[in-house]
Amino acid sequence: xxxxxxxxxxxxxxxxxxxxxxxxxxxxxxxxxxxxxxxxxxxxxxxxxxxxxxxxxxxxxxxxxxxxxxxxxxxxxxxxxxxxxxxxxxxxxxxxxxxxxxxxxxxxx
Amino acid sequence: xxxxxxxxxxxxxxxxxxxxxxxxxxxxxxxxxxxxxxxxxxxxxxxxxxxxxxxxxxxxxxxxxxxxxxxxxxxxxxxxxxxxxxxxxxxxxxxxxxxxxxxxxxxxxxxxxxx
Numbered sequence: 612x613x614x615x616x617x618x619x620x621x622x623x624x625x626x627x628x629x630x631x632x633x634x635x636x637x638x639x640x641x642x643x644x645x646x647x648x649x650x651x652x653x654x655x656x657x658x659x660x661x662x663x664x665x666x667x668x669x670x671x672x673x674x675x676x677x678x679x680x681x682x683x684x685x686x687x688x689x690x691x692x693x694x695x696x697x698x699x700x701x702x703x704x705x706x707x708x709x710x711x712x713x714x715x716x717x718x719x720x
Numbered sequence: 721x722x723x724x725x726x727x728x729x730x731x732x733x734x735x736x737x738x739x740x741x742x743x744x745x746x747x748x749x750x751x752x753x754x755x756x757x758x759x760x761x762x763x764x765x766x767x768x769x770x771x772x773x774x775x776x777x778x779x780x781x782x783x784x785x786x787x788x789x790x791x792x793x794x795x796x797x798x799x800x801x802x803x804x805x806x807x808x809x810x811x812x813x814x815x816x817x818x819x820x821x822x823x824x825x826x827x828x829x830x831x832x833x834x835x
Contacts, residue, residue, distance in 0.1 A: 615762065642822050644721040644822050653810060653826035653827060653829055654810070654824075654826050656823050656824065656825075656827070659822065698762070698763070700762075700763075700822070706822075707765065707768075708763075708765070708824070709762075710762030710763040711762050712760060712761055712762045
C-alpha cells in the first residue's frame with residue numbers, strides 16, 4: 612500500500628529552527644509537496660520538490676531524497692504565526708496526491 | 721478575488737437526509753477535487769474531475785456523488801447522510817492540463833455534522 616509518515620506533533624521556540632521530516636512509500640513518484648494549514652483554515656501550498664536536493668524559499672526550505680523516500684521541511688527564524696499543521700503529500704504514478712496526516716507545529720515564546 | 725467558494729461553511733444534518741455541498745471556482749482550472757479531513761488522518765480524496773463533463777472516484781467515494789456540468793461548479797451530494805460522514809469537507813482545484821500538478825487551491829471548507 613501507499614504510505615506517508617510524518618511526526619504527529621512538534622514543539623519549537625520562537626526564533627529557532629525546526630525540521631519536519633516526511634518519509635514515503637508510494638506507487639511511483641511525480642513530486643512531493645508541502646502544505647501549511649492553520650487551525651480551522653484551508654491548506655495552502657508551500658513548496659514542491661521533484662528532483663533531489665534543497666529548494667529554498669525565504670525562511671522555508673524543502674529537501675528531497677528520492678532514493679531514500681525522504682523529505683524534510685526546514686523552517687528558520689520561527690515566528691508565532693508559523694504555528695500550524697504541515698502536510699506532506701506525494702504525487703503518485705497516477706498523478707493522484709497521497710497525503711500524510713500532518714505535523715502539528717507548536718511555537719512557544 | 722474569490723478563488724474557490726464553498727457553501728455552506730457549516731451544517732448540522734439529521735441522519736438519512738440528503739445534502740449537497742456546493743463548490744464554485746473562478747480561476748478556470750480544469751481539475752477539481754473533493755476531500756474529507758478527519759482528525760488524525762490525512763486528507764482523503766472522495767471524488768475528482770479532471771475536466772468538465774468527466775468525474776472519477778477517489779479513495780473514499782461510497783455514499784457520495786458528484787457532477788461537473790461546467791468548468792466552474794463541482795457539487796458534492798450525500799444521498800442519505802450517516803454519522804460517519806461527519807467531517808470537514810474541502811473542495812480544491814488545480815491548473816493541470818488534464819492532470820494533477822499537485823499544487824492545489826482549496827476552498828475554506830464545509831464542516832458537516834450528521835446526527
